[in-house]
Amino acid sequence: MQVPLLTVENLSVRFKMPDQVINAVNGVSFSLNTGETLGIVGESGSGKTVTVLSILGLIPKPPGEITGGKALFEGQDLLPLSTEALRSIRGQEISMVFQDPMTSLNPVIKVGEQLREALWTHNPSESRSNHRRRGIELLDMVGIPQPERRYNQFPHEYSGGMRQRAMIAMAMANRPKLLIADEPTTALDVTIQAQVIETLKAARRETGAASILITHDLGLVSQIADRVIVMYAGRIVEEGRIGDIFSRPRHPYTIGLLASIPSITQRRTKLYSIPGQPPDMANVPPGCPFHPRCAVGGERSVCRSDSPRLAEMGTRHQAACHFTEEAASWLAGRAT
Amino acid sequence: MTRYVARRLLHGILVMWIVSTAVFVIFRLVPGDPAAMTLGLDASPEDYEALREELGLNDPTHVQYLRWMGNLARGDFGKSITHGYAEVSGLVFPALGRTLELAALSILLAVIVAVPLGMISAIREGTWVDHIARVFTTLGFSMPTYVMGIGLLILLAEVFPLLPPGGYVPFGEDPVKHLSQLIMPVLTIASVTAARLTRFMRAGMLEVLSADYVRTARAKGLTERRVNYWHAFRNAAIPLVTEVGVNFGLLVGGMVVIEQIFIWPGLGWLMIQSILTRAFDVVQIAVLVSAATFVIVNLLVDLTYSWLDPRIARS
Numbered sequence: 065m066q067v068p069l070l071t072v073e074n075l076s077v078r079f080k081m082p083d084q085v086i087n088a089v090n091g092v093s094f095s096l097n098t099g100e101t102l103g104i105v106g107e108s109g110s111g112k113t114v115t116v117l118s119i120l121g122l123i124p125k126p127p128g129e130i131t132g133g134k135a136l137f138e139g140q141d142l143l144p145l146s147t148e149a150l151r152s153i154r155g156q157e158i159s160m161v162f163q164d165p166m167t168s169l170n171p172v173i174k175v176g177e178q179l180r181e182a183l184w185t186h187n188p189s190e191s192r193s194n195h196r197r198r199g200i201e202l203l204d205m206v207g208i209p210q211p212e213r214r215y216n217q218f219p220h221e222y223s224g225g226m227r228q229r230a231m232i233a234m235a236m237a238n239r240p241k242l243l244i245a246d247e248p249t250t251a252l253d254v255t256i257q258a259q260v261i262e263t264l265k266a267a268r269r270e271t272g273a274a275s276i277l278i279t280h281d282l283g284l285v286s287q288i289a290d291r292v293i294v295m296y297a298g299r300i301v302e303e304g305r306i307g308d309i310f311s312r313p314r315h316p317y318t319i320g321l322l323a324s325i326p327s328i329t330q331r332r333t334k335l336y337s338i339p340g341q342p343p344d345m346a347n348v349p350p351g352c353p354f355h356p357r358c359a360v361g362g363e364r365s366v367c368r369s370d371s372p373r374l375a376e377m378g379t380r381h382q383a384a385c386h387f388t389e390e391a392a393s394w395l396a397g398r399a400t
Numbered sequence: 401m402t403r404y405v406a407r408r409l410l411h412g413i414l415v416m417w418i419v420s421t422a423v424f425v426i427f428r429l430v431p432g433d434p435a436a437m438t439l440g441l442d443a444s445p446e447d448y449e450a451l452r453e454e455l456g457l458n459d460p461t462h463v464q465y466l467r468w469m470g471n472l473a474r475g476d477f478g479k480s481i482t483h484g485y486a487e488v489s490g491l492v493f494p495a496l497g498r499t500l501e502l503a504a505l506s507i508l509l510a511v512i513v514a515v516p517l518g519m520i521s522a523i524r525e526g527t528w529v530d531h532i533a534r535v536f537t538t539l540g541f542s543m544p545t546y547v548m549g550i551g552l553l554i555l556l557a558e559v560f561p562l563l564p565p566g567g568y569v570p571f572g573e574d575p576v577k578h579l580s581q582l583i584m585p586v587l588t589i590a591s592v593t594a595a596r597l598t599r600f601m602r603a604g605m606l607e608v609l610s611a612d613y614v615r616t617a618r619a620k621g622l623t624e625r626r627v628n629y630w631h632a633f634r635n636a637a638i639p640l641v642t643e644v645g646v647n648f649g650l651l652v653g654g655m656v657v658i659e660q661i662f663i664w665p666g667l668g669w670l671m672i673q674s675i676l677t678r679a680f681d682v683v684q685i686a687v688l689v690s691a692a693t694f695v696i697v698n699l700l701v702d703l704t705y706s707w708l709d710p711r712i713a714r715s
Contacts, residue, residue, distance in 0.1 A: 122615060147624060155621030162619075167612040172634050172709060182620045218710045234620065 518601025540595025
């Protein structure tokens with residue numbers, strides 16, 4: 065069996081606020097192979113962003129604090145590394161594209177300069193003109209027209225979609241082995257979203273990088289990911305190959321998410337939505353954190369007292385629910 | 401860009417017109433006219449009438465106003481009766497120069513102290529460096545300048561007589577003495593301004609350090625130095641320019657107390673002397689020049705701002 069590119073084991077992260085402690089990530093484990101694309105899905109506050117930021121040491125400390133676990137990248141644990149040691153990983157081995165391209169680029173520095181900087185910091189011996197040439201190449205690669213002219217412009221002269229392309233160019237600059245995209249299309253217009261996703265896909269093809277796509281859009285995940293992790297209240301509630309998750313979901317939360325996708329073929333009077341609110345992360349319900357909103361186990365005492373562990377549901381398919389069988393039949397009942 | 405500059409210039413001219421009109425109104429239309437102010441209460445009616453005629457105070461108000469504005473527009477600031485018909489500009493501008501010297505050196509010292517201190521304070525938020533910096537800024541804030549100034553005088557001129565207790569010698573005459581006379585007033589003003597600017601820099605830096613683009617810079621693998629002193633500082637420096645400009649403008653007009661304490665013959669000192677000798681013709685020009693300096697400084701700040709922040713010039 066192939067050695068995974070990234071293995072996260074039992075990662076826990078909390079934020080210590082003056083009046084409360086937020087356990088943002090609780091014992092999250094997953095792995096990612098070379099060239100693979102993993103989708104991480106969940107509502108805001110489910111811990112998906114914090115998980116990946118922790119891997120690169122990008123959560124603000126304080127108040128953030130990694131309380132346990134490992135993040136092995138090519139066998140090396142990244143979590144105990146100093147900022148200086150992490151620097152050679154960031155942007156070179158693992159790079160990130162963030163959610164909001166309007167605020168993720170420095171407004172007073174030219175885009176080309178910000179791009180050149182990403183190249184220069186990992187290859188300081190290379191000449192300035194080489195970096196410039198490569199920077200223009202990258203802008204061209206992500207589909208920015210007139211890259212020479214655009215190279216010397218400021219972020220405010222770019223449209224939102226173009227800024228996100230520039231972010232992708234910057235992330236791909238050093239041909240990373242892993243590209244993490246944190247809700248890369250959430251802040252963009254729908255028409256631009258598809259273009260940016262195409263750019264991401266092309267960039268991945270070009271470099272052969274593995275990727276993690278964080279999103280709350282299951283439809284997007286189905287288009288580009290090989291496997292999916294579903295997170296709820298800082299835990300993984302279901303994990304599996306994309307086909308299994310869409311055809312045989314086992315966790316009531318995943319089932320609810322899938323049922324909430326509007327369908328063109330089925331006529332429904334009202335769109336399904338999961339009842340209740342996402343949990344208050346400072347006050348997570350005891351037992352299974354999803355039980356107050358769960359259609360299957362909500363009233364049962366075991367759901368209120370015991371947090372279910374991830375259990376195998378088949379080949380590389382896991383779910384954390386006490387009543388996966390009933391969840392499956394509940395789904396079957398809804399479908400008819 | 402040209403349009404932006406033109407608009408700022410026009411704005412400045414408008415402010416100057418309002419200020420000069422206000423000065424005209426205050427000095428001419430309030431009770432106790434300039435002739436009475438100059439001569440005092442025990443002047444003979446003949447002298448009073450002669451002076452009114454000489455000053456053109458018997459002309460209709462609109463004629464007086466047009467003459468006043470016309471003279472200003474030509475740069476003719478008139479002669480001072482109380483100073484033996486000396487050119488007012490010859491009194492006001494050298495004084496302005498001395499005040500600018502004091503203000504510029506103080507601001508320079510304040511910036512040199514405040515920028516690094518505010519930045520380190522923000523980068524090392526909550527550590528001992530930050531706490532010491534905050535004690536320093538609170539002290540600077542809470543101590544009135546005259547207490548600080550007199551305290552320095554007692555310490556450095558009286559108890560340890562290291563420096564002259566104020567006074568003014570031109571630089572060309574005795575450079576060493578000139579500079580030694582500058583030390584105490586500059587220290588006094590700079591300590592207050594530095595406290596204000598340090599706090600401003602710290603707050604600006606803290607805000608910028610939590611910005612998304614700073615996280616992007618880190619995610620690219622840049623060094624902490626590059627992240628802090630290039631990506632963060634450049635953004636935090638933009639509002640600082642305004643703050644420095646505003647502080648400089650305030651200093652030029654607000655040096656009255658300090659110049660009295662250290663007997664520095666600047667604009668504030670000249671104003672007090674002129675008020676005491678009832679030289680209204682000097683006071684009105686001093687007020688006008690002080691306001692003009694403020695307007696010019698603000699204009700320069702706006703221009704620097706647009707040069708530093710690429711988003712301004714185009715919007």
